[in-house]
Amino acid sequence: MKKRYASTWESLKEHQVPQWYEDGKFGIFIHWGLYSVPAFAPQTWELGEVPPDETWFSNNPYAEWYYNSIHVGYGPSYDYHVKKYGKDFKYEQFADMWKAEKWNPAEWARLFKKAGAEYVVLTTKHHDGFCLFPSKYTDYNASKRGPQRDIVGDLTDAVRGENLRMGLYYSGIVDWTFADDPILNNDDLFHTASPTFAYADYAYNQSMELIDRYAPSVFWNDIGWPRQGEHNLPYLLSHYYNTVEDGVVNDRFNDLYYDFTTKEYQSGSANRREKWEMCRGMGLSFGYNAMESDDKIISIEDAISLLVSTVANNGNLLLNIGPRADGTIPEEQEKRLLAIGEWLGVNGEAIYGSRCSSRESIKYTDQIQVHFTERDGALYVLIDAKGKSQVSVTVPGLSGNAVPLDPKVEADTAKIDGGLRFTVKNFGDSQNVAVFRLNRIM
Numbered sequence: 001m002k003k004r005y006a007s008t009w010e011s012l013k014e015h016q017v018p019q020w021y022e023d024g025k026f027g028i029f030i031h032w033g034l035y036s037v038p039a040f041a042p043q044t045w046e047l048g049e050v051p052p053d054e055t056w057f058s059n060n061p062y063a064e065w066y067y068n069s070i071h072v073g074y075g076p077s078y079d080y081h082v083k084k085y086g087k088d089f090k091y092e093q094f095a096d097m098w099k100a101e102k103w104n105p106a107e108w109a110r111l112f113k114k115a116g117a118e119y120v121v122l123t124t125k126h127h128d129g130f131c132l133f134p135s136k137y138t139d140y141n142a143s144k145r146g147p148q149r150d151i152v153g154d155l156t157d158a159v160r161g162e163n164l165r166m167g168l169y170y171s172g173i174v175d176w177t178f179a180d181d182p183i184l185n186n187d188d189l190f191h192t193a194s195p196t197f198a199y200a201d202y203a204y205n206q207s208m209e210l211i212d213r214y215a216p217s218v219f220w221n222d223i224g225w226p227r228q229g230e231h232n233l234p235y236l237l238s239h240y241y242n243t244v245e246d247g248v249v250n251d252r253f254n255d256l257y258y259d260f261t262t263k264e265y266q267s268g269s270a271n272r273r274e275k276w277e278m279c280r281g282m283g284l285s286f287g288y289n290a291m292e293s294d295d296k297i298i299s300i301e302d303a304i305s306l307l308v309s310t311v312a313n314n315g316n317l318l319l320n321i322g323p324r325a326d327g328t329i330p331e332e333q334e335k336r337l338l339a340i341g342e343w344l345g346v347n348g349e350a351i352y353g354s355r356c357s358s359r360e361s362i363k364y365t366d367q368i369q370v371h372f373t374e375r376d377g378a379l380y381v382l383i384d385a386k387g388k389s390q391v392s393v394t395v396p397g398l399s400g401n402a403v404p405l406d407p408k409v410e411a412d413t414a415k416i417d418g419g420l421r422f423t424v425k426n427f428g429d430s431q432n433v434a435v436f437r438l439n440r441i442m
């Protein structure tokens, strides 16, 4: 019997995080849009490394913030824009330059499947207000301009064709086609952005449009929700759950309600007793930054470490790709996705469908950490030895027969000092994380 949600906070709070989201663990975030045409941002900091003040916003590493970065009227993006396009070139002109001429959504979906992702989240409207779907509420959209197609619909079909879940990102409170005073600090971001009732209705109507057209498995709102529209949220979210029973929403609705909390780069905190999700770009940006070179994007080792440490602490990893304007995925990003997929192909048993263990992760050194997951009565020990070819660690309070999941891992285990000593001599195909299964939970 399908549960019906009433449009009340009490009814919404009965919603449980669905098993697919608990089990899925790994998603692909996609930031694609007009900002992918200029594809420029200075390579400065990770979010959370420096305070979100004028220095951050006028040297914003997020290439998808290009509109705001040129509107502050100074800084690296402004200088780049004037030099490359000229002072009078309007951001909106990118709408007729974005062709996506080499885009093959089925190819993207096959890559995400090979990467071992269980879900995908695509930007439908980012802060610049340009919509990647045929919205009834604006012609500033990809079916009328640029690509002249329903990007959201075409990718949704391809992703579902690979039996992956499709999620949709929506920029709820910031839309620079409604309010585009330059944003130079977080107050501007959360309070003065898009302050009208008209915009609140627009955001509500477009969100309803997205739910009714695509029935997304994730409704991923960003930054916040228009204050003037907070009273509409119980209607919107109950409609969402009544349309997509096993749908999930994040915690960026002014902290009024969530299925899972979020972190972004170094910003935000996670509580392992609740479901949470870590999101980040491959480099410092979500949108494609043509200036970004291979050395500036996350290493394969660090990506696998991030996935393992996130999952072991009750999180999902939503790792972003920033495709080029033509629809191709930069090789250095594809390489990371395929390497993660290979690692999951060998060690996924300890990840998919697992639950976080009562055993907390152990940090021996910055390079050497041991994480734990549990599944079907087995305990998994995930030894992360970044940059090492061999490692020996004793895990206290463990006993039993530890079997490496990767047959190419060469390792010994021995009972010692009330614990189990693992000596890994060869990490086989498992990059920097060797995974062992213990068939009884101690």
Ligand SMILES: C[C@@H]1N[C@H](CNC(=O)c2cc3ccccc3o2)[C@@H](O)[C@H](O)[C@@H]1O
Pocket: 062, 064, 065, 222, 223, 224, 252, 262, 263, 264, 267, 268, 269, 279, 286
């Ligand atoms: C996925 C990225 N989100 C950026 C906005 N970030 C946030 O609103 C934010 C970041 C964050 C960190 C911890 C808890 C809540 C949080 O909200 C947004 O400005 C970027 O362009 C990109 O779309």
